[in-house]
Amino acid sequence: xxxxxxxxxxxxxxxxxxxxxxxxxxxxxxxxxxxxVTLNRQIEKKRTxxxxxxxxxxxxxxxTRTQSSFELAGKRLGADVMNMSVAQSSIKKGETLxxxxxxxxxxxPDILIMRHAASGAVELLANKVDCSVVNAGxxxxxxxxxxxxxALTIRRNKxxxxxxxxxxxxxxxxSRVARSNIILLNQMQARVRAIGPSTLLPAAAERLGVExxxxxxxxxxxxxxxxxxxxxxERMNGSFVPSVQEYFHYFGLDEVKLRYAKPDALVMHPGPMxxxxxxxTAVADGAQSLIREQVEMGVAVRMAVLEALARNxxxx
Amino acid sequence: MTAQRPLLLVNALLVDPxxxxxxxxxxxxxxxxxxxxxxxxxAGAGPEDAETIDCRGAVVAPGLVxxxxxxxxxxxxxxxxxxxxxxxxxxxxxxxLVCQPATDxxxxxxxxxxxxxxxxxxxxxxxxxxxxxxxxxxxxxxMTEFGLLQEAGAVAFTDGxxxxxxxxxxxxxxxxxxxxxxxxxxxxxxxxxxxxxxxxEGEFASRLGLAGIPVEAxxxxxxxDMRLVKLTGARYHAxxxxxxxxxxxxxxxxxxxxxxxxxxxxxxxxxxxxDIGSYRTFCKLSPPLRTEDDRLALADAVADGTIDVIVSDxxxxxxxxxxxxxxxxxxxxxxxxxxxxxALRLVHSGLVPLATLLKALSAAPAQLLRLPxxxxxxxxxxxxxxxxxxxxxxLDRDDLRSKCKNSPFDEARMxxxxxxxxVAGRTVHALxx
Numbered sequence: 001x002x003x004x005x006x007x008x009x010x011x012x013x014x015x016x017x018x019x020x021x022x023x024x025x026x027x028x029x030x031x032x033x034x035x036x037v038t039l040n041r042q043i044e045k046k047r048t049x050x051x052x053x054x055x056x057x058x059x060x061x062x063x064t065r066t067q068s069s070f071e072l073a074g075k076r077l078g079a080d081v082m083n084m085s086v087a088q089s090s091i092k093k094g095e096t097l098x099x100x101x102x103x104x105x106x107x108x109p110d111i112l113i114m115r116h117a118a119s120g121a122v123e124l125l126a127n128k129v130d131c132s133v134v135n136a137g138x139x140x141x142x143x144x145x146x147x148x149x150x151a152l153t154i155r156r157n158k159x160x161x162x163x164x165x166x167x168x169x170x171x172x173x174x175s176r177v178a179r180s181n182i183i184l185l186n187q188m189q190a191r192v193r194a195i196g197p198s199t200l201l202p203a204a205a206e207r208l209g210v211e212x213x214x215x216x217x218x219x220x221x222x223x224x225x226x227x228x229x230x231x232x233x234e235r236m237n238g239s240f241v242p243s244v245q246e247y248f249h250y251f252g253l254d255e256v257k258l259r260y261a262k263p264d265a266l267v268m269h270p271g272p273m274x275x276x277x278x279x280x281t282a283v284a285d286g287a288q289s290l291i292r293e294q295v296e297m298g299v300a301v302r303m304a305v306l307e308a309l310a311r312n313x314x315x316x
Numbered sequence: 317m318t319a320q321r322p323l324l325l326v327n328a329l330l331v332d333p334x335x336x337x338x339x340x341x342x343x344x345x346x347x348x349x350x351x352x353x354x355x356x357x358x359a360g361a362g363p364e365d366a367e368t369i370d371c372r373g374a375v376v377a378p379g380l381v382x383x384x385x386x387x388x389x390x391x392x393x394x395x396x397x398x399x400x401x402x403x404x405x406x407x408x409x410x411x412x413l414v415c416q417p418a419t420d421x422x423x424x425x426x427x428x429x430x431x432x433x434x435x436x437x438x439x440x441x442x443x444x445x446x447x448x449x450x451x452x453x454x455x456x457x458x459m460t461e462f463g464l465l466q467e468a469g470a471v472a473f474t475d476g477x478x479x480x481x482x483x484x485x486x487x488x489x490x491x492x493x494x495x496x497x498x499x500x501x502x503x504x505x506x507x508x509x510x511x512x513x514x515x516x517e518g519e520f521a522s523r524l525g526l527a528g529i530p531v532e533a534x535x536x537x538x539x540x541d542m543r544l545v546k547l548t549g550a551r552y553h554a555x556x557x558x559x560x561x562x563x564x565x566x567x568x569x570x571x572x573x574x575x576x577x578x579x580x581x582x583x584x585x586x587x588x589x590x591d592i593g594s595y596r597t598f599c600k601l602s603p604p605l606r607t608e609d610d611r612l613a614l615a616d617a618v619a620d621g622t623i624d625v626i627v628s629d630x631x632x633x634x635x636x637x638x639x640x641x642x643x644x645x646x647x648x649x650x651x652x653x654x655x656x657x658x659a660l661r662l663v664h665s666g667l668v669p670l671a672t673l674l675k676a677l678s679a680a681p682a683q684l685l686r687l688p689x690x691x692x693x694x695x696x697x698x699x700x701x702x703x704x705x706x707x708x709x710x711l712d713r714d715d716l717r718s719k720c721k722n723s724p725f726d727e728a729r730m731x732x733x734x735x736x737x738x739v740a741g742r743t744v745h746a747l748x749x
Contacts, residue, residue, distance in 0.1 A: 197492055197495050198491045198492065198494060198495050198548075199488050199491050199492050214495045237458060238451070238452055238457065238458020238459050238460075239458060239459075239488065240488065241492070242452075242458070242459050242460055242461040242462065242463075242492070243461050245461065245464065246461040246462075246463050246464050249463065249464060250463055
């Protein structure tokens with residue numbers, strides 16, 4: 001910790017991705033998040049740093065944990081938080097994304113949290129509004145707060161990120177979590193592996209900064225962190241993998257496969273989990289699992305992101 | 317199991333296509349394996365308790381490996397069972413039979429592979445291995461469990477006589493297959509170009525008034541597949557090429573270093589469209605018989621190695637499905653029993669040397685499928701065929717062991733035949749007399 005977290009400022013207007021964040025910025029955010037971990041464990045969890053600010057959670061894709069995590073984070077910092085439920089919104093009436101952005105902008109929000117099914121949609125909207133925008137997941141592109149909360153979880157349990165070997169397993173092709181994590185972990189000098197069937201690996205995966213394995217036994221050897229990814233149901237039955245049985249047989253993390261990793265390896269999953277598809281219940285609920293802790297870190301990291309961006313807002 | 321007496325074959329021409337050797341001598345079999353072979357093995361040279369067979373100068377070669385053979389279990393037992401198919405195979409010198417997944421239900425589930433292997437153990441007399449489907453129910457939409465099927469014993473993946481027309485499905489299947497180093501065997505016919513066609517497109521089809529199938533139905537699909545092999549790196553085998561144009565495509569892919577092999581059926585090597593004559597439905601095949609020019613090109617391609625494997629494409633059809641107007645009859649011909657004598661025509665006509673022919677019939681498919689066999693080396697499995705190269709005879713389809721008699725070679729003159737077939741040191745067929 002080279003800098004006092006209480007004065008750390010993210011000197012940018014938006015957080016659209018991990019891409020472009022420096023190691024110092026990542027470390028600054030993680031250090032600040034540590035303070036909120038402590039705060040969140042107290043009875044009095046309120047701060048006033050965002051008092052008067054308006055935060056809009058604009059989720060074009062259904063989400064329970066990310067949206068509630070951002071909502072709690074904003075409220076604990078004193079912001080007025082509004083959730084835009086897109087199912088009932090004007091998008092259904094044919095309004096374009098840009099028109100929605102301009103409409104919201106007219107309401108003078110300070111921070112917009114946005115999730116959208118299309119890669120690049122958050123950046124498109126960010127260019128049209130005057131407030132700060134935080135990407136809460138855009139298509140198969142990035143999910144920066146997930147990568148930050150994963151990093152915080154790793155750092156708290158292993159004491160460091162650099163020189164750790166992290167295996168990201170499963171549907172990497174469709175995963176924004178995997179992309180953000182790969183960038184962050186590389187930036188923080190960890191070694192990153194991608195393990196999955198070739199049908200679920202992006203083209204030119206090696207060029208993204210990972211060592212590619214197609215076999216869990218080989219890929220998990222000497223690994224410190226095993227990061228499992230969710231496999232969407234519609235991809236399970238013959239389109240990308242033949243069946244749930246075959247996928248679990250070769251790529252599902254159970255106690256046998258976990259033994260291929262280091263004895264003190266820790267298991268993570270961004271949730272929601274498909275038990276019996278990518279992870280067994282015994283591992284998900286086992287002693288090596290950090291999955292519950294990831295959720296806790298999620299609120300703290302999002303508070304840190306909001307706080308660090310707010311310190312850079314006009315009139316802050 | 318009772319202990320097997322050693323078996324000594326003497327006075328033979330030993331043709332080992334895997335090693336590329338041809339010597340006069342003998343071959344000693346012990347415990348199901350080849351214990352020794354060479355000129356020094358003459359009558360009385362083996363162990364005292366050995367059973368000695370004088371081959372009288374006949375060829376001894378590795379047993380044939382037929383990697384494209386329809387067996388009707390489960391679901392089409394009236395056409396062929398493992399018992400009848402392996403009996404026919406033994407009579408044809410075939411010691412390893414690889415069945416096709418177009419059964420009912422299709423071989424698309426590890427439990428069916430397991431069932432077939434147990435049935436073969438109980439009822440088969442030659443080695444038997446299933447190929448599994450590329451897509452579930454052979455429907456061309458969702459890939460099967462390549463990993464679990466391969467662990468169960470599937471030796472390769474094919475949708476039988478169907479092509480996977482959706483290029484994305486094929487791409488994903490091949491991408492996935494490469495992870496498991498699985499062999500994808502593909503029937504290359506674009507169905508929209510086949511259309512209503514029932515024989516080769518050209519003058520002869522026009523004279524017969526039958527709808528034709530252009531060679532492009534094959535070459536377009538084959539070209540597509542070569543691009544997908546390049547994209548995915550999957551091991552790919554063209555199940556049955558039929559024309560000169562396809563050979564150029566295969567040759568180019570091989571020159572590029574792509575993991576591509578190809579097979580030709582015995583029918584396309586020895587017959588042409590003119591054999592259809594006046595609507596002989598036993599010569600209705602899928603893919604169809606082509607021109608004599610194509611046939612000669614295919615024979616040359618076997619000789620120069622562009623084509624790796626010869627298959628029987630054994631497809632037993634009931635009389636009810638063949639005694640119909642040509643366009644309505646089912647395609648397919650039995651062939652596992654006649655493959656070797658028919659193939660010897662290519663040797664007698666000087667188109668393909670004997671050792672090259674035997675390689676395409678045994679060593680090449682064994683290597684491709686990573687199965688034992690195809691070799692006379694010491695320690696190799698004693699799967700052998702004793703071949704008389706020259707004796708003339710005439711095929712009577714009623715003599716065929718197959719449950720169906722739809723042979724295009726009925727009443728054909730043949731030169732040379734199988735004298736004896738040996739699987740793991742045991743004689744499973746011996747010609748009477």
